[in-house]
Amino acid sequence: MKDLNIYMCGVGGQGIGLLAEVMLRACHKAGYDVKGVDTHGLAQRGGTVVSHLRIGKKIHTPLIPSGKANIVIALERLEGARAASEMLDEGGKVIYYDAEYQTIGNRLGKFKYPTHEELEATVKAKNGESVRVFEEELSDPRMQNIVLIKKMIELEWIPGVDTAIVSEALAELMQGKMLEKNLELLKA
Amino acid sequence: MKKFYEQLTDKEQWKGLLMGNHAVARAMLEAGVKVITSYPGSPTPEIAEALNSVPQDMRDYHFEWATNEKVATEVAFGSSINGNMSVVFFKSVGLNVAADSLVQLGLMNLTGGLVVILGDDPGANSSQNEQDNRHFARMSYIPVMEPATPTEAYKMFLEAAKLSKKHQMPIILRLTTHVCHAKELISFGAIGESNGYKAEFDVNNGPYLPITKTVFPLKKKAMEKLDLIRKESERSPFNNIYSPFGCKEINGKKLGIISSSMPALSVMENLDKAGKPVDLLQINFSYPMPEEMIAGYLKDKDEVIIIEELDRIMEYEIKALAFDRDIKCRILTRKTHDDIMGELTSDRTWDIMTGHWPEVFESGIKPVTQPFANPRIPQMCPGCGHRSAFHAIKQALPDGTITVGDIGCHSLGFFEPYNMGEMLLSMGHSNGTAAGLTIGNEKRKVLAFIGDSTFFHAGLPAIINAVLYDHDFTLVVMENGTTAMTGHQPHAGTGEIGEKISIDKVLESFGVKFIRRIDTYQQKKLTEYIKESLDHKGFSVVIASHPCMLKFMKQQRRKEGFVQKHVEIDQSKCERHLTCIEDFGCPSFVKNEDGSITVNEDLCIGDGSCRPTCPVSAIDFKKEAK
Numbered sequence: 055m056k057d058l059n060i061y062m063c064g065v066g067g068q069g070i071g072l073l074a075e076v077m078l079r080a081c082h083k084a085g086y087d088v089k090g091v092d093t094h095g096l097a098q099r100g101g102t103v104v105s106h107l108r109i110g111k112k113i114h115t116p117l118i119p120s121g122k123a124n125i126v127i128a129l130e131r132l133e134g135a136r137a138a139s140e141m142l143d144e145g146g147k148v149i150y151y152d153a154e155y156q157t158i159g160n161r162l163g164k165f166k167y168p169t170h171e172e173l174e175a176t177v178k179a180k181n182g183e184s185v186r187v188f189e190e191e192l193s194d195p196r197m198q199n200i201v202l203i204k205k206m207i208e209l210e211w212i213p214g215v216d217t218a219i220v221s222e223a224l225a226e227l228m229q230g231k232m233l234e235k236n237l238e239l240l241k242a
Numbered sequence: 243m244k245k246f247y248e249q250l251t252d253k254e255q256w257k258g259l260l261m262g263n264h265a266v267a268r269a270m271l272e273a274g275v276k277v278i279t280s281y282p283g284s285p286t287p288e289i290a291e292a293l294n295s296v297p298q299d300m301r302d303y304h305f306e307w308a309t310n311e312k313v314a315t316e317v318a319f320g321s322s323i324n325g326n327m328s329v330v331f332f333k334s335v336g337l338n339v340a341a342d343s344l345v346q347l348g349l350m351n352l353t354g355g356l357v358v359i360l361g362d363d364p365g366a367n368s369s370q371n372e373q374d375n376r377h378f379a380r381m382s383y384i385p386v387m388e389p390a391t392p393t394e395a396y397k398m399f400l401e402a403a404k405l406s407k408k409h410q411m412p413i414i415l416r417l418t419t420h421v422c423h424a425k426e427l428i429s430f431g432a433i434g435e436s437n438g439y440k441a442e443f444d445v446n447n448g449p450y451l452p453i454t455k456t457v458f459p460l461k462k463k464a465m466e467k468l469d470l471i472r473k474e475s476e477r478s479p480f481n482n483i484y485s486p487f488g489c490k491e492i493n494g495k496k497l498g499i500i501s502s503s504m505p506a507l508s509v510m511e512n513l514d515k516a517g518k519p520v521d522l523l524q525i526n527f528s529y530p531m532p533e534e535m536i537a538g539y540l541k542d543k544d545e546v547i548i549i550e551e552l553d554r555i556m557e558y559e560i561k562a563l564a565f566d567r568d569i570k571c572r573i574l575t576r577k578t579h580d581d582i583m584g585e586l587t588s589d590r591t592w593d594i595m596t597g598h599w600p601e602v603f604e605s606g607i608k609p610v611t612q613p614f615a616n617p618r619i620p621q622m623c624p625g626c627g628h629r630s631a632f633h634a635i636k637q638a639l640p641d642g643t644i645t646v647g648d649i650g651c652h653s654l655g656f657f658e659p660y661n662m663g664e665m666l667l668s669m670g671h672s673n674g675t676a677a678g679l680t681i682g683n684e685k686r687k688v689l690a691f692i693g694d695s696t697f698f699h700a701g702l703p704a705i706i707n708a709v710l711y712d713h714d715f716t717l718v719v720m721e722n723g724t725t726a727m728t729g730h731q732p733h734a735g736t737g738e739i740g741e742k743i744s745i746d747k748v749l750e751s752f753g754v755k756f757i758r759r760i761d762t763y764q765q766k767k768l769t770e771y772i773k774e775s776l777d778h779k780g781f782s783v784v785i786a787s788h789p790c791m792l793k794f795m796k797q798q799r800r801k802e803g804f805v806q807k808h809v810e811i812d813q814s815k816c817e818r819h820l821t822c823i824e825d826f827g828c829p830s831f832v833k834n835e836d837g838s839i840t841v842n843e844d845l846c847i848g849d850g851s852c853r854p855t856c857p858v859s860a861i862d863f864k865k866e867a868k
Contacts, residue, residue, distance in 0.1 A: 065618065067792075067845075078425060082259055091424040092261075093367060099654060099727075100829050101620035112514060115507040116424045119589040121611035132616060139614040153844060154832075157618045158658055161823045161833045165616045195844035226243050 055086075055213065057110030059118040061141045064129030065155045066103050072227065073129065073199040074105035077215075079223035081109055084214035091116035100155075102133055109212075125211055129198055130155050135173040138180075147211060148177050151198045152188040185209065200239050217241060247295040253433045261425045262392035262417060266359065267292035269399035270303070272433050275329050276354075276440075277321035278305045279314035281699065282728035283333030284368035285422040286361035290731070302436045307731055307739065310669075310699040311340035315358075319347060322354040323450065325440035327403060331359035333368075337375050339669065339700060347412040348383035348467075349460040351447050354440065355407035357399065358384070358414045364551050365585045367419050370649070370666060372583070374552035379414050379529050383464040385471045386414045386529040387480065388503040389421055393428050394526065398480060400431075405474060411467045418504055418551070420585065472530035481532050483539070484510050485521035492518065492602055495544040499595070500536065500560065502528050505551045508588035512595060518602050531559050540564055540571040547574045547598055551586045574598045619657050624830045625795070625849035627762040627788020628652045628720055632660040633826050633855060634765035635689070635718065635786070638772035643687040644679050648672040648701075650693030651727050651790075652720040659827040663691055670700030677704070677713040687776050688715035695725040695733040697745060709752045712780040716772065719745060721787040730793050749783055756782035763788060763851050795847050807848025808864045811839055815860035826855040 060077065064070040071092060078090045086109045093104045106118045123141040126148040128134030134150035142148060152170060159165040170186055177184040187205050192198065207217055217240060224236055249258060250268055260268070267289050270278060280290055293305045304321075308314035311332045318330035330340070337344065337360060347356065363369040379386045387402055389395040395417060402413040449456050475481060484506075489496055497520045501509045506524040513522060523539045525532065540546060540560075548557045557575050564573060576582065576594055584590075595603040622629045632655045639645070647653055647663025648671065655662045665675065676690035692701050697719060705717070725731040732738035735745055749757050756778045758771040768786060775782040798804055809830075811822075816839060822831050823839060830846035831839055853861045 066620070067623070079259060082427065087427075088259070089424065089426050091420050093420075093423070099620035099623065099651065100618075102618045114510040114514075115504065115588055116426070117420060117585075117587050119587060121589075132618070136614040136616065139612045141611070155829070155842065155845065156832055157616065158621060158827065158829070159617060159619075161827075161831065162658065163833075168616070 057108070057113065058125065058212065059123045059143070060107040060109070060125045060127065060212075061118055061123035061137055062105040062107065062127045063133045063137050064103055065133060066100050068103070068129045068153070069196050069199040070103045070105060070129060073127065073203065074107065075227060076203060076220060076223045077107055077127070079226060080215045080220045081107065081212060083219045083222060084212070086214075087111055087113070089113050089116040102136070125149070127202060127206065129153065129202065131170060131173060132157065132168055135168040135176060138173060138176040138182075138184075142177065142180055142182060144180050144182075146177075146180060146182045148173070148182060148184040149202060149205060149209070150184070150186060151202050152186050153195070153198060194235075197236065197239055200236050204240050246292075247297065247300070250292055251296055251300060251433070255430060255432050257427060257429045259425055259427050260392060261288060262389070262395045262422045263288035264292045265392045265396040265428050266399050266415070266417075268430055269396045269403075270329055272431050273400055273403035274327055274434065274437055275403065276303055276326040277318060277328040278303060278331070279308050279317045279329070280331045281308055281311045281314055281336060281339075282725050282731040283336050283361065284728055285363060285419040286331050286333055286359065286417070287728050287731065288422070289331055289359065291729070307733070309734060311336035312343055315340040315343045315347075318356055319343065319350070319352070322352040322356040323350070323443050323447070324354065325442035326354040327407060328354060328356045329359060330356070332361070334360060334362045334373055334375055335369055335371065335668065337378055341378065344378070345382045346452065348464045349452055349457075350450055351410045352406065352412060353410055353442070353447050355403060355410070356412045357402045357406055358412055360414060360416045361422055362416055362418045364418055370668070372552060374555065375414075375416060376529065376555045377553065383461075383468055384412050384414050385468065385475075386416050388416045388526050388528050390503045390507050390524075390526060391421065392424050392426050394480070395421055396428055396430070398526070401478075401480070405471065409467050409470060411464070411471075421504060468530050472532065475527040475530055476532040476534050478527040478532070480526040481524065481535060483521055483523055484513065486510075486513055487517060487519045489521040489542075490519040492520070496542065497599060497602065498523060498539060498543040498546045499549055500525060500539070500546055500556065501549040502526055502556065503551070505549050505586040505591060508586055508591035509549055509595075511588045512592050512603065516603050520602065525556065528556065531556070531563075533563055536560060537563060537567055537569060540569045540573075543571050545572045545574060545598075547595065549576070549586065549591060549594055553582065620654060621657070621827070621829050622651060622654050623792045624828055624845050625791035625847045625851055626651070627722060627786070627791065627851075628655065629826065629828060630765055630788065630851045631718070631720060631762040631768065631786040632662055634762065634768040635772050636660065636662065636825075637769045638776065639689065640687055640776070642685065643689060646672045646676045646679065646688065646690040648690070648692045648696055649727075650696055650720065651722070652691050652693060655691070659824055668700070669696050670704060673701060673704030673708050673717060676715040676717070677708055677711065680714045689772075689776070690715055690717050691720055692717060694719060694721040694723065694735050694745065698734040698743070702748075705749075706752060708781045709754055714780055716775040716778075717781070717783045718772070719783060719785040721745065721785055722790040723787075724790050724793055726790045726792065730790065745785060754781060754783055756780075757785070758783070759785040759787060761788055762786045765854055791847060791849060808841060808843050808846045809848060809850055809852060809861050810841055810864040812860045812862065813838065815858050817858050817860075819857050821855055821857055822852055822861065826852055828852050
């Protein structure tokens with residue numbers, strides 16, 4: 055397989071850390087050489103949170119160059135639109151959970167919050183593909199990351215990353231009720 | 243599946259996907275480090291996270307969060323001269339606090355060895371500047387190693403510990419943000435037999451007292467040690483040539499690049515991509531610089547670009563070397579002020595290479611990016627007590643009041659919609675700066691903020707100063723019961739380490755005459771207290787307290803039968819004053835296209851701190867959730 059740059063993003067508090075850690079471990083378990091890096095910064099204070107994951111035999115730096123992401127996984131629409139503009143490569147793919155977390159600029163009327171049509175148009179302009187994910191009945195917003203991973207598995211964008219491998223990765227990161235709940239959602 | 247701490251303390255060799263910070267923690271155990279000290283600061287707190295994950299009775303080391311970086315350095319120094327391998331670590335600007343003691347370490351015979359781990363922050367991801375601490379190393383006669391990857395961070399720590407012990411001198415392991423947080427598969431070695439704590443201080447190993455004439459022999463010895471270390475860097479495997487396509491003449495010139503740590507990785511990636519016969523000299527054991535190795539490299543080339551992150555340090559030393567040795571190689575460097583700022587990612591590095599050698603590294607294949615103008619500025623969390631505090635305090639301030647910020651989550655008060663805390667230098671600066679703002683100032687009130695961890699870290703001397711001169715300003719202690727910004731570490735006032743030290747009692751004992759304490763959710767009362775405190779002539783303190791709700795909610799969610807509460811807006815009452823959005827500014831509120839305000843239940847924690855701020859009382863707890 056050719057090298058893959060996977061760029062993950064969302065808003066602090068959404069569980070991007072877990073999403074990134076699961077993807078890193080799952081890709082490793084699927085037999086790929088992986089390098090990753092999270093940007094922590096003010097992660098927990100509602101800022102943009104980003105994680106880079108790079109798959110390939112001859113990768114040196116864990117940071118994806120701008121405009122070179124093959125896959126964008128976004129937990130929130132505005133951050134998905136930002137990544138589609140700034141990071142997505144020509145012909146790249148975007149999967150995003152359609153959560154809407156307005157910024158202070160949006161609420162004060164200084165910037166317009168993007169519609170999902172706008173996000174999809176940005177992807178289309180790069181001849182890419184976008185997938186919108188939204189689960190009306192989701193009981194816990196902190197499980198949006200699992201919903202996204204589930205969809206990722208279905209789409210087979212990363213060959214070999216399947217339910218069994220992701221379950222194994224999850225089991226390394228949590229236990230008890232939380233693990234049960236997440237596995238149940240993953241396998242539903 | 244082994245637990246993380248079981249992996250971390252495994253006596254046998256193992257392989258794992260780990261971040262740089264965790265890899266360094268493992269290296270400490272393999273190196274037999276006995277004493278480790280720190281003060282929390284990004285990007286290094288995960289080193290402590292790893293060390294603290296090990297149950298107390300399984301630890302063969304002592305770890306402590308010291309009151310500040312200077313104290314941490316001194317504790318590590320003390321244990322080192324007792325014969326124990328010691329480590330102190332902190333963030334980039336933490337070194338400024340530590341400096342008064344740290345600059346002396348190079349002069350001392352550190353019999354047990356001492357490694358200083360720095361988390362520098364190119365790009366200022368979570369710091370108030372992007373200072374390049376390689377300068378400090380030169381000022382302090384301390385060698386520097388700069389790993390590029392988590393694997394190298396692990397290996398370099400082991401080497402640093404070995405050299406430090408051998409030469410009885412401090413070694414700096416300089417990490418940068420994305421080395422700390424990068425993750426990859428790392429092969430670890432075994433942990434040897436425990437060697438126990440030592441108490442072998444002997445003044446004859448010194449002198450340890452640099453006074454007048456004893457300074458010179460100590461300084462001379464430090465420089466002699468650096469000469470010895472230079473021999474180590476000359477033969478170090480961490481300094482090497484990366485040559486994917488060899489090095490041959492291109493248009494009659496042999497070309498090379500000298501770089502270090504993470505930017506060197508960017509260069510490697512670019513060389514792979516370009517497929518041209520240009521090679522790279524990577525200098526990761528960077529100080530003292532391996533002069534012979536670099537001179538040899540320069541002599542073999544016609545042109546060399548120096549690509550380093552942040553300041554021009556390698557550049558000046560290499561230019562001086564080439565000048566002294568009359569080497570004809572043309573030395574090229576970064577051209578603009580912009581190149582001195584931020585991280586040198588592979589695309590930025592490519593631009594530098596193209597700028598000098600456009601015929602070798604083609605430009606034009608620019609990625610298809612567009613800047614996205616819709617910034618997401620970090621905000622205080624839903625329910626944060628600081629938000630209630632800022633909202634209440636604002637009501638009390640007369641026009642023209644000057645507000646002084648400090649470091650902590652409450653620094654975010656500077657952003658909209660609060661715009662409070664209008665200047666910031668460093669941890670604990672606020673009381674000193676506020677005092678200066680009051681001198682000869684009869685017209686404008688002055689109000690300063692400080693966090694509870696910072697109060698103990700660096701706040702006390704300036705508070706004492708304010709008491710002594712009775713400087714006429716109000717200090718608001720923004721107390722949230724933790725060191726929140728860096729991930730909820732304990733501090734002297736939390737009671738999690740030793741017995742809780744009471745901020746109120748400390749202030750009383752200093753003789754502060756006006757002290758009020760209030761929970762910030764009681765906004766009316768807080769507004770009153772602030773008014774009173776500003777009317778009070780002289781130094782006054784209001785402790786505006788509320789537990790960190792991020793920490794609190796994490797604990798609540800783990801409890802059996804936890805039900806998430808929310809607030810809702812009664813649309814029949816709402817008159818769209820927009821106070822909740824424009825003044826209070828909780829991120830849980832949503833402004834819809836039709837102008838109505840609703841609540842984002844993903845974010846709202848049902849704390850209700852917003853309720854008193856609505857002028858028509860349209861916000862209340864949601865019925866179903868009661």
